[in-house]
Amino acid sequence: MAKKLGLDTVCVHVGEVKDEQFKGAVSPIFMSTSYQFTDVEVRRYPRNYNTPNQESLSKKIAALEHAEAGMIFSSGMAAISTTLLAFLKSGDHMVVQNTLYGGTSNFIREEFPKYGIEFTFTNGYDVKDFEAAIQENTKVVYIETPSNPLLTITDIKAVSALVKSKGLLSIIDNTFASPINQNPIDFGIDIVVHSATKYLGGHSDIMAGAVACSDEHMHAIWKKAANLGGNLSDFTVWMLERSMKTLxxxxxxxxxxxxxxxxxxxxxxxxxxxxxxxxxxxxxxxxxxxxxxxxxxxxxxxxxxxxxxxxxxxxxxxxxxxxxxxxxxxxxxxxxxxxxxxxxxxxxxxxxxxxxxxxxxxxxxxxxxxxxxxxxxxxxxxxxxxxxx
CATH class of the missing domain: 3.90.1150.10 (Aspartate Aminotransferase, domain 1)
Structure with a gap:
């Protein structure tokens, strides 16, 4: 249904938590950290990213990015680091665009060597630069467009086609564009990450991150996320859902x-x-x-x-x-x-x-x-x- 709705309607209505008791116009907040485990369809626990507010907001993220699944995190870097570690292990290699957010670059340079993960920063951001950097043990290609802070533009369709031809995984940071201006999954990208602190939140008062992708890829991300614990408080989840109505x-x-x-x-x-x-x-x-x-x-x-x-x-x-x-x-x-x-x-x-x-x-x-x-x-x-x- 969400794909048939206009963007404004998706922002306002998809991912709402229905107030079944009082019929209020806005989503209620469920602040509990402890839920019943017997005779229930879902055994809910905040660190498992499945409280009512977390679950509902993830649907809005997925709908906006034309993805099967979405997930929210405590920060953009939590979303990025968890996603990367979900698909990379010791001995693997990642190709990284040379023009991207400094926090991501710093995470890769400082943390990957500790895990035995290899990486190559491209010489440029043309598709030939990515192709030149791919190695036999490459598993992931990571791009950002528009980039932070030089606003370089990477050809999403060309890079995703290259990555698919090699049987690799493509990840994009879509923070600067927001899902209102750009939907990378429509151009063949596998996984989209956001610092939801930025446009999705939009009021400089919350910190959050988001990921959107297929159900299959999200399952791998969820398993890593449950272990790393980068989930968001339900009050902040509620504030983010509120903020996204005006995105x-x-x-x-x-x-x-x-x-x-x-x-x-x-x-x-x-x-x-x-x-x-x-x-x-x-x-x-x-x-x-x-x-x-x-x-x-x-x-x-x-x-x-x-x-x-x-x-x-x-x-x-x-x-x-x-x-x-x-x-x-x-x-x-x-x-x-x-x-x-x-x-x-x-x-x-x-x-x-x-x-x-x-x-x-x-x-x-x-x-x-x-x-x-x-x-x-x-x-x-x-x-x-x-x-x-």
Whole structure:
């Protein structure tokens, strides 16, 4: 039924917990950590990811990603690490896209050697780069598109076709796009992961992760997850389900703001470069249009060399210079100090993350107010730098 419903309807109605007792309009919360085990169809236990709220929200995740099954976790990294460890063991090899979230990269570099799992970061993000990195013991190919924070676009269909031809497993981080803008499973990807802290939550007040895939793959993930224990409290599950009801409305507004601000920044004399797949100047603009319904609410940019990115962010009045992204409020940060702070300077330089790069997460505010804030911050920054000189 969910596939026949519109996206807005899926967000509002699929995965609700029915209030059978009082007929309330919203899902009730079941906070119990102890459920009856006799004469029941399901023996429920929070660490088994099968409480009423957990089970229902997983259906919404699956419906939005056009998957057979979904599962929610305590964070994006819990979802990613559990999924990877479910399919990789000592002696296996994984191919990893070189442009991806720093937390994922750091997890792979620090933890995989302890398990005897081998990995290769690609030289680029073209399908030929992935093919060149595949080895005899490769089991998984991991991609992220759009990537964090450079907004590179990987050809999902081409990579998934390559992976299937080799009999391997494909995993994608779909956080930056959200299921509103992109559904990788429709292009042949096996498993989709999300930091649900971002667009799915959307209000900067909860931390969560999500996975969507086939029933078969989910069974393997569930077995690993039950052992690792990265499940979510039912109150947070309830908050996430509540937040996702407005997912379409929020993402569409953020898409619109991102496109407008990307154009503004690209034309501004104080801006050196803008990274946004919705700009025709983006090298993968046509590819992005072919696999995304909307071009996203995220962009990155670099100021001219004579301007200090940190001073600029401190002078913002409306846009918040804070960590994380995808909330209803617009935020900026410096990736080299935050999302990619765990990488060395050499590693950041190799993938193009400069100390002057600013990641810009668009909220739902008026675009005129956002532009006004950037203008005043740039003006003040130039004055401060001139005074110091």
């Amino acid at each position: 379409v409305l929020r993402v569409k507004a953020q898409n619109k703001n991102a496109k407008a601000l990307a154009k503004f920044l690209e034309a501004h004399p104080d801006v050196k470069k803008v990274y946004y797949p919705g700009l025709k100047s983006h090298p993968e603009y046509k590819l992005a249009k072919s696999q995304m319904r909307g071009l996203g609410g995220m962009l990155s940019f670099e100021l001219n060399n004579d301007l200090d990115a940190l001073i600029f962010q401190k002078e913002l009045k409306l846009i918040k210079a804070t960590m994380s992204l995808a909330g209803v409020e617009s935020t900026m940060l410096s990736p080299y100090m935050t999302s990619h702070g765990s990488l060395s300077q050499e590693e950041r330089d190799r993938i193009g993350i400069t100390n002057g790069l600013i990641r810009f997460s668009l909220g739902i505010e008026s675009k005129a107010d956002l532009i006004r804030d950037i203008k005043q911050a740039l003006k003040t920054t130039k004055k401060l730098i001139k005074t110091e000189a």
